[in-house]
Amino acid sequence: MYPTQAVFRPLTNRVLTGAGVRYARNLKPTSISTRNILTLKDHVYFSKATAEGPGRNGIVKSFGDSPLELKMAMPKAAGGKGDGQNPEQLFAMGYASCFLGALQLAAARANKKELAENAKVTANVFLGHPSEPDIDGFGLRVELTVEGCNNDEVIAAAHEFCPYSRALKHGAEVTVTKA
Template sequence: METVYTATVSNVGGRDGDVKSLDGILELDVRKPVEMHGEGKAANPEMLFAAAYSSCYNSALMTVASRRKIILPEHAVEVSISLNKDGNSMFLAGKIVVKAPGMDHDELQQLAETAHTVCPYSKAVKGNMEMKIEVMV
């Protein structure tokens, strides 16, 4: 195995604190959302995870399309990450929505499913959290 890149980010203050990458590129406040009785108005861990996941997944989608010589029209990938509670246990679940107007639905669904098998984030959560995939044309 070869490590290609490592990002290191530190947090002070938990969900009501701040995060900062060691290289100084990322630095922002994090706050509990209003839905969790927080003040909101800042990023939160689920938002940051969704941002990272959507970027990684979209790259996987574009790579799969390119390898199959499929022209992927202007498109967007939305990732939703939900923090859920079951008794005293907290867990994550998510949904990936691929929007590619004008594309064939079945072809886009196949690309989306394949991207889910190669995306490093999808691999990381496989078996650990439910992820639904939806396409919109």
């Protein structure tokens, strides 16, 4: 099954609410809620990536210690050629790697380092249409599977510590500017 074609509209008619981005015309004054987001007092690492070309079928480059350049492509299941990587793959890779590091740190902090030494984390990232009819475009759903660590407290602590989990649970500060 192929998803319907995405409809893009300017951001000027949108309002950020606790449930995500919605069209202002669909909001009732009582439905706007606030959500605190996690902000940073400082940073210990900075990463930069640039995408160019025909959107999801262009090139993405990262800079820094170990530069990386990838050809991007819409997945076949979404109507593309599938001859490159896609943002969902990159998100899944980053989340799985980050969560594994958080899991190992949580186990070490609990003096149970051996619980996560051979652990493996799989992240499944799903791109799809939001079930709420007032939200246009696409959304993500993430499923994490932890293998090799059966301690629920360590897994929960990792979920609380992992920056990807925090961004999805608490929100992340995002600033969009024009160059």
